[in-house]
Amino acid sequence: MAELKGWRDIPIxxxxxxxxxxxEYPTGTWRAFRPVFGEAECIHCFQCxxxxxxxxxxxxxxxxxxxGFDLExxxxxxxxxxxxxxxxxxxxxxxxxxxxxxxxxxxxxxEEGKFQE
Amino acid sequence: xxxxxxxxGNEAVATAxxxxxxxxxxxxxxxxxxxxxxxxxxxxxxxxxxxxFVTVESEHSAMSACVGASAAGARVMTATSANGLALMWEIVxxxxxTRCPIVMGLVNRALSGPINxxxxxxDVMGMRDSGxxxxxxxxxxxxxxxxxxxxxxxxxxxxxxxxxxCQDGFITSHGMERVEIYEDADVRAFVGEYRPxxxxxxxxxxxxxxxxxxxxxxxxxxxxxxEAMQHAHRVIQEVAEAFNRTFDRDxxxxxxxxxxxxxVAVVVANSTAGTAKVVVDRLREEGLKVGxxxxxxxxxxxxxxxxEALAHLKAVAVMxxxxxxxxxxxxxxxxxxxxxxxxxRGVRMPMADYVYGLGGRDILPREIESVYRDMLRVAxxxxxxxxxxxxxxx
Ligand code: SF4
Ligand code: SF4
Numbered sequence: 019m020a021e022l023k024g025w026r027d028i029p030i031x032x033x034x035x036x037x038x039x040x041x042e043y044p045t046g047t048w049r050a051f052r053p054v055f056g057e058a059e060c061i062h063c064f065q066c067x068x069x070x071x072x073x074x075x076x077x078x079x080x081x082x083x084x085x086g087f088d089l090e091x092x093x094x095x096x097x098x099x100x101x102x103x104x105x106x107x108x109x110x111x112x113x114x115x116x117x118x119x120x121x122x123x124x125x126x127x128x129e130e131g132k133f134q135e
Numbered sequence: 136x137x138x139x140x141x142x143x144g145n146e147a148v149a150t151a152x153x154x155x156x157x158x159x160x161x162x163x164x165x166x167x168x169x170x171x172x173x174x175x176x177x178x179x180x181x182x183x184x185x186x187x188f189v190t191v192e193s194e195h196s197a198m199s200a201c202v203g204a205s206a207a208g209a210r211v212m213t214a215t216s217a218n219g220l221a222l223m224w225e226i227v228x229x230x231x232x233t234r235c236p237i238v239m240g241l242v243n244r245a246l247s248g249p250i251n252x253x254x255x256x257x258d259v260m261g262m263r264d265s266g267x268x269x270x271x272x273x274x275x276x277x278x279x280x281x282x283x284x285x286x287x288x289x290x291x292x293x294x295x296x297x298x299x300x301c302q303d304g305f306i307t308s309h310g311m312e313r314v315e316i317y318e319d320a321d322v323r324a325f326v327g328e329y330r331p332x333x334x335x336x337x338x339x340x341x342x343x344x345x346x347x348x349x350x351x352x353x354x355x356x357x358x359x360x361x362e363a364m365q366h367a368h369r370v371i372q373e374v375a376e377a378f379n380r381t382f383d384r385d386x387x388x389x390x391x392x393x394x395x396x397x398x399v400a401v402v403v404a405n406s407t408a409g410t411a412k413v414v415v416d417r418l419r420e421e422g423l424k425v426g427x428x429x430x431x432x433x434x435x436x437x438x439x440x441x442x443e444a445l446a447h448l449k450a451v452a453v454m455x456x457x458x459x460x461x462x463x464x465x466x467x468x469x470x471x472x473x474x475x476x477x478x479x480r481g482v483r484m485p486m487a488d489y490v491y492g493l494g495g496r497d498i499l500p501r502e503i504e505s506v507y508r509d510m511l512r513v514a515x516x517x518x519x520x521x522x523x524x525x526x527x528x529x
Contacts, residue, residue: 025355025362030295031234032356033333034343 041091045072049094051127055086059104059124066098066125099125137317137382144275144307147314148214148240148300149174151282153184154322157238158209158329161189161200165219166252167304168242172214194219198226198237205235206344208334210286214240216304217258218247230297231266232360233345236289237297239267240282243405243456244304245494253495254304256405256456259433260468266360268298268367269434271404273390275312278302280384281431286326287374293366303406305495317382325381364435371432388437390429391444393419397426399510400445402473403454404430407491407498411454414503425507430469438476445477449514450485452506454526456492464488466523485510485519491526502527 029035062083067075074092076085087098099105104124120126142150145168152160152175160179162172179188187204191197197213205211215223220241230237245251246258259269268288272278278300285298302308333342348356375386390408393415394400403411408429418425428444445451453474455467462471470488477486489506492498506526513519 022351023355025358028352028355028359029333030356030359030363031232031344032346032348032352033234034346035333035340037341 044090045093046088046090049089049092049130051094051096052089052130052133053087053092053094053096053098054126054128054133055084056121056124056126059122060084061104061124063103065101065103069097069101071095071097094127094130096127099123099127137315137321139313140316141311142275142314142316143170143309143311144272144278144302145169145171145240145242145309146174147275147279147312147316148282148302149178150314150316151279151322152212152240153178154317154319155210155212155283155286155326156184156323157186157212159187159189159201159204159211160213161191161197161204161211162213162215163191163194163197163219165194165216167244167254167308168214168216168219168240170309171240171242194222195226198223198230201237202226202230202233202235202345205230205237206233206334207336208331210290210329211235211237212239213237214242216242217244217252220258220262221246227262227265227267229345232356234295234360234363235297236286236295238282238285238289239297239299240278241299241301242304242308243301251494252304254306254406254456255493255495256301257458257493259299259301260457260459262299263434263468266296266364267434268294268296268364268371269432270298270300271429271431271433272300272302272307273406273408273429274307275302275310275314277431278307279314279316280378280382280386283322283325284371284374284378284386286329287377288367288371290329291366291370291374292332294363294370296360296363296367301405306406321381325378368432368435368437371435386431388430388432388440389444390431392427392429394426394428394444396424398424398449399451399507399514400426400428400448401452401454401503401506401510402428402430402445402469404433404469405456407454407456407503410498410500411503414500414507417500418504418507423507423511425511433469436472436476438472439480441473442477442480442482445484446482448484450487450510450519451477452487452489452510454489454491454503454506456490458490458493464523466490470523485513485517487513487519487521488523489526490523496527498526
């Protein structure tokens, strides 16, 4: 987390004087769920990249691959997991109730507190 | 050369607006403010000003348009009254906290309900914690003079806060008076050109106004507003000094009237102060040592100076044209704040509050005289019989 400034050192009225500095706001601190990438399942369709509201899907443009998440900014909203077509297929096929950490899912949303690498 | 004109208070304010020639005016008609903006609209139609006049569908939109225009870097003005101000509410706070130096002509009128279009101060007292600077005016001349000063106060780089200039609905807003109108060029020179430090229209330096502001910085921005209010206390006096020099006037934080050697005084704002002066003169002829203090600056509240100016008295009465329902003694806001100001500075004297004139109820010299006579008795006995009196209520 960036050091918080005092009232003398910030623009008045909540004004933001610099363009495009939203990246300096670490929205990752808001996260209650963390997306976990199942690389083996990924078909690199970039649906998650397209829909992520926080530009937090990391891609390798040269090899046209989805590679992971920018966890500094990912808020854990789960949109990526819900738009992922691999997940959609798994969920459709699954007749038993799907566990949150089902290994067949391409993006799993794991409770932040329970996350262990 | 200045000239004297016969003008209603609202026309005097509209004249100041013409001379100031703001970039944008957004307003919605409401009694008794309407003739301010109506007169100004004529100036726009006649090409006497360069103002972009935004006709809106409500006061909420009027204040929103003002905030937008101010953020864009414009010099902005508006006018309203009572329920119009109440409808602006949400944006009134946003204007102050977004640090928009908007100037508002506020023609004081009773807030509904029951519906009433006549004068009292319930409208302005509702905005006292909103972060606006608030100035009172006894008559059309003061409303005119205060409006001109308000522009310089609001736009001062150490302040950047909106200013409301009050006058009493109908009593002065529609009362024809002799008003000294200064040369257009002199008024324009006094207010100067507005050079905003930040402007949304400055495309070279894109910026954001009014973003989300959570627990990590909102508090700091409130602290900045406190700082601006503290600066305003000084800037209001500096601007008054410059104004007094230029236009030969005598403005300060408040006006003392025969107060110096008085033993008893009344504190009353806006038009009733004029009536009270007549009463003071009459009682002085009887040899009674009475005086008056007429607040001009209500926000920021000049507590220290007020305490100093009143410290020598034996008793003081405040006259409030509104009630702070449920507050201590169901008193008026001016009384409560002044009582606190004196008490905290160790100035101890019997004090009483006289609520008067709600919903435009007439306030007569003999009623003001009864307040002075009450206080003269209190000065002798040292005892206040009743903390709050609702004057002339049946
Ligand atoms: S959880 Fe939400 S914010 Fe995080 S990567 Fe997925 S879509 Fe983006
Ligand atoms: S949506 Fe799913 S399959 Fe498509 S790139 Fe993202 S993670 Fe891979």
